[in-house]
Amino acid sequence: MNAPMSIQSCGNCGLSSMWALTQLEMNRLGGIIKKSSPYQRGESIFRQGDAFSSIYAVRAGMVKTTVVNANGAEQITGFYFPGELLGLNGLHEKAYLGTAMALETVSVCEIPFAKLDELSAMLPELRRQLMCRMSQEIADEQNMMLVLAKTSAEEKLGSFLLRLSHRFKRLGFSDTQFRLTMLRVDIGNYLGLAVETVSRTLTKLQQRSVIKVEGKEVTILDIAGLTFLNSNGEQSAKPIALD
Amino acid sequence: MNAPMSIQSCGNCGLSSMWALTQLEMNRLGGIIKKSSPYQRGESIFRQGDAFSSIYAVRAGMVKTTVVNANGAEQITGFYFPGELLGLNGLHEKAYLGTAMALETVSVCEIPFAKLDELSAMLPELRRQLMCRMSQEIADEQNMMLVLAKTSAEEKLGSFLLRLSHRFKRLGFSDTQFRLTMLRVDIGNYLGLAVETVSRTLTKLQQRSVIKVEGKEVTILDIAGLTFLNSNGEQSAKPIALD
DNA sequence: TGGAACTATTGATCTGGATCAATGTTCTAC
DNA sequence: GTAGAACATTGATCCAGATCAATAGTTCCA
Structure with a gap:
């Protein structure tokens, strides 16, 4: 697939x-x-x-x-x-x-x-x-505000990938493997992170086998791991809120 | 007044x-x-x-x-x-x-x-x-997302105070002197800052004579200074976007 | 096909704001 | 009024992420 x-x-x-x-x-x-x-x-x-x-x-x-x-x-x-x-x-x-x-x-x-x-x-x-x-749209933006207001780089990127995943699924595509259409610099801009931090964080998540990244292609290997991220890179008790 | x-x-x-x-x-x-x-x-x-x-x-x-x-x-x-x-x-x-x-x-x-x-x-x-x-409401939240995504503590608080100021004005009240109904901890929570940072930043802005703070009462002394804040506490070329 | 511009990654360093801790101030209820 | 709780400020320390810098990989078009 x-x-x-x-x-x-x-x-x-x-x-x-x-x-x-x-x-x-x-x-x-x-x-x-x-x-x-x-x-x-x-x-x-x-x-x-x-x-x-x-x-x-x-x-x-x-x-x-x-x-x-x-x-x-x-x-x-x-x-x-x-x-x-x-x-x-x-x-x-x-x-x-x-x-x-x-x-x-x-x-x-x-x-x-x-x-x-x-x-x-x-x-x-x-x-x-x-x-x-x-x-x-209002609800979605409030959700985004939560992401922006509260979270570490890892949480921000985790939530971002999960949001994309959900939307791909809604469209009938795979929710575990998809293409990041936007540039890394766009992701950083959107999430309030430096490009370098986006890059490093993706690498870190890959090293932890939560995702696999090949250029623009992303595969989510451990959706629970991504969902339960918290600011320490540990597992938190509850999933990151979506939609 | x-x-x-x-x-x-x-x-x-x-x-x-x-x-x-x-x-x-x-x-x-x-x-x-x-x-x-x-x-x-x-x-x-x-x-x-x-x-x-x-x-x-x-x-x-x-x-x-x-x-x-x-x-x-x-x-x-x-x-x-x-x-x-x-x-x-x-x-x-x-x-x-x-x-x-x-x-x-x-x-x-x-x-x-x-x-x-x-x-x-x-x-x-x-x-x-x-x-x-x-x-x-959608536009307002997008604006808030900008504040959360991009700015330093000073910019966040500056934008926050300006937004409040505008809304007080719209209601027919003074836009330079008003009461912060919410707690400091609420402001921090909303802006993604620690309470201590809210406190310190308010103090810093007061020391620079941009605002005056007495408990919950705030007076904006230099609206331009607040508007033209950027992340270095220097003046930036253009005002912080509002509404 | 080459190279110029753009994009991404990785490393080294620095700093703004979080966190921890202590103290001061303002509310609230009795 | 006064005691206790809730809220706010200030100080000291530490770290995640910004910034600066260098390199590597991509894309695009002549």
């Missing part, structure tokens, strides 16, 4: 399966969705400051979102998988608060928000799904 | 002014809102794991939300001011993902979510406001 070279979702924007909409609802939604041509690695889907008009559903490939922080440096705010929504944080500002950039060849569905809003008045399930997605 | 002993919002749950609804909409919304008796310090409004049924609008006083993390320790996920909404992260799980606890005497409005959802089908502006609030 090989890890995929890149992740692809199936169906209409990956929404049909994940949104649990009726056929009628899907058809109506389909009517407002625009499929755009694929983005190549490094291309941006929208940019910080652009006027907000649409949210985007990732169809295939991975996307990172970044903001330019106080010092003019780029800070990564998230990685997005197929089926996930981009741009949900721009509603209230009428502008995108960050830049969404393809990490590999990516295709997305553009969903004009005004139309989605109209439609959601008529389709209760769509409205609920949309709110649930936003709720999930 | 004295700092308030506790913050109180005016109007119907503080929603009328902040939600920009028509009188009709407010009346309809008012019909489904329950006002509960005040909570005393330390009392919880809802608890992690409770079945999700309502969101809550803070009317008066400050609230903290916490989750129990992997090690059984309590981790603070946010502080909430009057006018802000609690429980938005529970939608998709049908359960509250954390505990909301009063930091002082607090009153809230309970808004049953099922009814709010129904109503939002009919009232476009209400629907939009609700989504905007969720969007804002």
